[in-house]
Amino acid sequence: MADETEAGCARPTGGPVGAESTQNDKPAKPTREERAMVMVGQKAPDFIAPGYQKGKFITVKLSDYLGKWIVLCFYPGDFTFV
Amino acid sequence: MLSVSIDSMFVHKMWDDDELSKMVDGGVPFPMLSDAGGKVGRIYGVFDENAGVENRGRFLIDPDGVIQGFEVLTPPVGRNVMETIRQIQAFQLVRQTKGGEAAPSGWRPGKKTLKPGINLVGKVWKEWKTSMAFD
Structure with a gap:
């Protein structure tokens, strides 16, 4: 499910799987304000993210959990009370 | 179960070590993921x-x-875990029956399901009472 990763000084981050790069490889163009929201009945966008689980630093890919029910919970931040 | 916030995995570790492990025996069992920059969110x-x-x-x-x-809530209000579990149970039932059974309002395991089909059109009132949404 999850690969263990080494802890270094760089702060790792994840992101969508297969999404095109939004770095500086394209000329700047006027961005249209578009608030994407996923829809029920559609595939959950796949992603990779670093994390922590029971004493280990890990990397998790959503699609590794295919075949199981997943509850994916976002929250504002650690130590945010509720 | 996967949880995600913008905190680094180092902060997740400290939160689990210093606080959450005092609420949950052995600490948080599931992966606590880091979404610095909010790309996933x-x-x-x-x-x-x-x-x-x-x-x-x-x-x-x-x-x-x-x-x-x-379900999306603003930060000050927490979620209802039992409702999340109830929804998973209902979706699992629908999946097991390949859509042959549906979970009406207020359904929980053990309560009556409905079998959508031509014979149920206009007849839900015979099978299901509004009080069943609240009991």
């Missing part, structure tokens, strides 16, 4: 660009990777 529509944090978004994803439901 943004594609799910829960990243608040102004505050720079994720809202309280909860997504139910079935074994085929399809989103069956979600």
Whole structure:
């Protein structure tokens, strides 16, 4: 499910799987304000993210959990009370 | 179960070590993921660009990777875990019956399901009472 990763000084981050790069490889163009929201009945966008689980630093890919029910919970931040 | 916030995995470790492990024996069992920059939250529509944090978004994803439901709350109100479990149980029932049975309002395991079909059209009132949504 999850690969263990080494802890270094760089702060790792994840992101969508297969999404095109939004770095500086394209000329700047006027961005249209578009608030994407996923829809029920559609595939959950796949992603990779670093994390922590029971004493280990890990990397998790959503699609590794295919075949199981997943509850994916976002929250504002650690130590945010509720 | 996967949890996601913009905190680094180092902060997740400290939160688990210093606080959550005092609430949950052995600490948090599931992966606590880091979404620094909000890239993942943004594609799910829960990243608040102004505050720079994720809202309280909860997504139910079935074994085929399809989103069956979600709920998004602003930060000050927590979620109802039992309701999340009830929804998963209801979706599992629908999946087991390949859609042959549906879970009406207020359904929980053991309560009556409905079997959608031509014979049920206009006859739900015979099978299901509004009080069943509240008991």
